[in-house]
Amino acid sequence: MRAVFLDRDGTIIVDPPDERVDKAEKIKLFPDSIEALKKLATLDYGVILVTNQAGISEGRINEDEFWNLHAIVLEKLTPSGVKIHKSYMCACPHGHDNCDCRKPKPAMLLQASKEFNIDLGNSWMIGDRQSDIMAGVNAGTKTILVKTANVPVESKEATYTAPNLLDAVQYIATH
């Protein structure tokens, strides 16, 4: 299948100022996330979530707490009707060389492509950081940078740059 790989924090939900989603109160969707995912649900793509969670290696939350918080995120997305095939999480700390999952490395995307037989060249990676774009590039997908980080970044490597997730999904719908 073709897939849309989605980053979570800063892309679907607002990245908290400290960039750590470690409490349920810190989970807040962007205003257009439901509409964007509703639109995505109508397209012929599998949906895979790929998230770096350095807060786990920092000891802020453990893996169980992460998955409990993640379940709250997924529950908030249910009104969109989107089916998220699977969520992949990398707990490696920032700057840790001894780790192959942390974006910009492509391991989470490659593992998903094996599990779901994903045609990476016809798939997309959407995220708010250059590391998301490079994870897509390194996996061989097309990429969209969304300018919804707390401090929005630019990416020369991105196939397309979108102001928000809804615009990103609309771009995919027409390309």
Ligand SMILES: [Mg+2]
């Ligand atoms: Mg992000």
